[in-house]
Amino acid sequence: MTEPVNPQSEPEPNVIHQVARYKPVRSWRTWLIGNPLRSADAEHQTVGKAVGLAVFAGDALSSVAYAPQETLVMLAAAGTAAFSYAFPIAIIVTVLLAIVTISYQQTIHAYPGGGGAYTVARDNLGDLPAQSAGASLLVDYVLLAAVAVSSAAAQIVSAYPFLIPYRVPLAIGMVLLIMLANLRGVRESGNAVAIPTYFFLAITFLAVGVGLFRYFTGTLGVVENPPLMQVGAAIQPVTWFILLRTFANGTTALTGIEAVSNGVTAFKEPRTHNAAITLIWMASILAVLYLGITFLLGVIQAVPSEDETVISELGRTVFGDRGLLYLSLIAGTTIILILATNTAYAGFPRLAAIIAQDGFLPRQLTFRGSRLVYSRGIAALGVIASLLVYFFHASVTALIPLWAIGVFLSFTLSQLGMARRWWKIGHLAPGIVIREKGSSLRYERGWQVKLLINGFGALCTAVVTVIFAVAKFRDGAWIIVLLLPALIYLFYAIHRHYLRLRHELSLDRYGRPSQARRHRVVMPISGVHRGTMIALDYASSLSADVTVVHISLDEEETKAVQEKWREWGSGVRLVVIESPYRTFIEPFLEYIDKLYSQRQPNERITIVVPQFVPERWWHNLLHTQTAFWLRFALLFKKGIAITEVPYQVD
């Protein structure tokens, strides 16, 4: 209901605006996604280090569910003997993790307002790198969601093998459930996330701890009844190419490491300090778990398979049976993967909204739905991720080659942006401060070291990007190599459109458009009845120059129309167009086209369409929806106004 103002009240001389406020009505949508929330309800909540770790670590820590497995999968091509390379490669990946972590430490301190790769690249490198980072990140979020639910489904079927045939629907079901939860607007409210995250950490550390203890006491043994390994026909020798591909898969352990630097504002003060500590904790935990799991997998001779995950093999070997501890490990792993999927749902729509705000994506993505979330972005992610899961049969191994290019490209651009920033800072005169949106620039001592650190980080991640693109090109990386430039091109096309539009519609630049002086009205009729008279009355009130057009499909009927028009038409000109091929819309459109092409300057053309409004919706099926089709056909015609004049039986 609209409050205080009575819209019927006449305009008062000096009042040019009135304010009313709208309250929504409940409907089926309320039941599905909850009551609408006011814009003013958007709240801001800050967290400490312990909860912050839980909030931001889901994505990164969930890597331990698939990174060790995918490392082994690549080595499988060279036979189980090659599995011994897994641990050394994991150590190299851990070193890379350390470099990236140190590099991001600096981002956190420099961007207390939150420094995602898109922001950093935009502020320091310009539009093109920013849009490259944006496109990469959007693609990443989609793949994160697809990979995480696929891995979650794999964990579930490992514990309950009778579900193996339902892996794809299971994964898609999870994507859509999490989508629905996000459309309702799940807040990343600290405690709800902290409990499952710490549960996962506890059970995973227990598994690694017990495993190492049993290894050192010599009671660990190997996997009983390992699953069958799916490999190609012939076992190849261990080549450099295989090792590079293995390393490429291992680098997926680093995905999600940037989350903390994006979310600095969510931390309690001193926020940069808290965020930095949290990042170090997160990286350390990840390193320990990743190395520990990879080491134990080698010891127990785990076999990578689509039917049972190596986490499951590890669990039943370490804990001795498929008992409560084993199930807790699977449950914890599944939960952390679901939290990682949720991260994608939080990140994708927000980033899309930021890019849309900058005018590189459709504006609609900036509108928040009734639950204060970017509903369109959430829905888009849900649909695309579901399709990916469907077409890649929920196989993590098949999805991985598409993924890490975007991740490392955005790392590279982010670090490069930071490096550029230090360079600018190093060349500022003392005392000068440049304020930007999320940070401010002033001269700092020691900028050379910081430049070196971020520069080295950029170099390392750039090398990994190239390695990944080359090593996995044929496995699917080519899709991303083609997709990213296409996306960036699209972003720019959208941007050009908006820029041009704003320019051309500007009143300040061009002033008020010239006013039309002459008004020609055309009205199609199919018969002469009370509805026609209502529309004719309307048409005549618009202009003295009215033409009524009758498309003749049937000679008899046309004669009747002409006769009736003589009686009722008030002398208004009637044009009859014979349509020997019994089409209605086309001849009328052609007539309008001609009229338009011959119009005078400042002439305005309006088409008045009598529109029958039935009492019941199904009555529409009993009438040719000429007005509707005509409107559709004229939608893209320039300079012609269409008026639908309703008439009904009452």
Place this chain on the structure above:
Amino acid sequence: MTEPVNPQSEPEPNVIHQVARYKPVRSWRTWLIGNPLRSADAEHQTVGKAVGLAVFAGDALSSVAYAPQETLVMLAAAGTAAFSYAFPIAIIVTVLLAIVTISYQQTIHAYPGGGGAYTVARDNLGDLPAQSAGASLLVDYVLLAAVAVSSAAAQIVSAYPFLIPYRVPLAIGMVLLIMLANLRGVRESGNAVAIPTYFFLAITFLAVGVGLFRYFTGTLGVVENPPLMQVGAAIQPVTWFILLRTFANGTTALTGIEAVSNGVTAFKEPRTHNAAITLIWMASILAVLYLGITFLLGVIQAVPSEDETVISELGRTVFGDRGLLYLSLIAGTTIILILATNTAYAGFPRLAAIIAQDGFLPRQLTFRGSRLVYSRGIAALGVIASLLVYFFHASVTALIPLWAIGVFLSFTLSQLGMARRWWKIGHLAPGIVIREKGSSLRYERGWQVKLLINGFGALCTAVVTVIFAVAKFRDGAWIIVLLLPALIYLFYAIHRHYLRLRHELSLDRYGRPSQARRHRVVMPISGVHRGTMIALDYASSLSADVTVVHISLDEEETKAVQEKWREWGSGVRLVVIESPYRTFIEPFLEYIDKLYSQRQPNERITIVVPQFVPERWWHNLLHTQTAFWLRFALLFKKGIAITEVPYQVD
């Protein structure tokens, strides 16, 4: 292109109409369904007896492909020993055929203009029986198409058993192909139909003849490797109920017998004479083939099966192998079934158009497409028949119970109408002539005998209708028993709507509606730019009472709009409606609702919507299609005119 008239020419005082003629442009539809045809191109072709037999016999003769098989299927429940009942039952069916044929002879003579069951019932019995006949016939045509293609598919897989798994797609493919052919507008042009029909007759008579010859010379033997019979668990004794169900299935041999009486106008003069002779020929051929095949099937101990038709079993037993003659028999049978399907495509749309012309079905069904055919009716038949084939797995046995009720109900109504007609004729004073559309009534001697013949025909077919409905009720006849009254109800609902509409819109009855005196214009805006100015200019030209409405989603933006409006708004009243839940359409609609409910008598309300028209279609994706959704939401609102004023960048 529009010919002679220049639409720009000013109205001359005494000319109230101008005529132009439209010529169509070629498009992808031209390629798919052919060049458009003019209404004047509709031609009329007449045929002699020999070709007439071919044109009208497809439906009736094709029954021999399934009627003998379905007779055996019902007996199968009582074991193969019960098959001996098939021939006696076939003789009863043949007697029924004779009765119906004699009855229809009289219809042909009485209705030289074509006497379908719908016409005869409408002219003699009134609306309700006519609509019952109409509904029955429409349902029949759909089932004819479904049964005929299902049987055709069964013939094909009998010859090529590797196609057995593809029976359903095969049948649906045929339905759709014949649909496409009919959308192009196949004429039932004599020769094209005559050749395959006579090919079918020749090969079928050959099979029956050779079969009988080998039977009498004792060389026929029985079916080798008969297919497995699909029957229930226990063999039941032969009960009256089983015999009634068998008879019911046998009566499907009569379907299509009415075709000649519908199409009397297609015959060369003396047309009633030629048509009558053709009907007798057709019935005789049908009787001989039906009895001959049923007899031979008993002799060779054929077994009904979904995997091989009895026609196929007969063919390979009579001809000794799966050679050329066998394949010709299968091909001939398949072709006659396809012709029967084509009959459905010819009959359904025409009948639907006649019923629509009488105002009991949507008017759109009377429009002929660019190829002069009733495209909508053809498409409707194709879709419904495909769905039936899909849901009944292309099984003739499953479809049959739905079929014959409608057929015999329309027979009954047709004969009853004829009987009523003779009664009327018998009571006319000599010399008095009553002219009706397709025939004329004048006193005739011997009307009592004719009344007796048609009355007896009506009685027999009525009894068969009841037997069929009861005996097959549980097998699917219940669907039709429920569907027919529902359809008739729907026809009447449609009729009432049209009648009411014509009454209420009548100028002769009510005269010109009162004219509006006051005009209130409302225009929603999202921002103030050149597009808004174009629309404001338009709105102001309609009325002095213009209100501009801005739905406020964002406080900042609203302030900017208010400020700009002060500068550019020409003092037009601006109403701001705050929408804290960020919806746009709902608050605006509520405002309009209030305005409408408070309007003065004779007040007219117009909503002017500024509509951005992009240069390229995909640019639409970059704009919220507010105008479109608004138009959709207001579609069913009474008394409010909507005007879309386009603006574009050029």
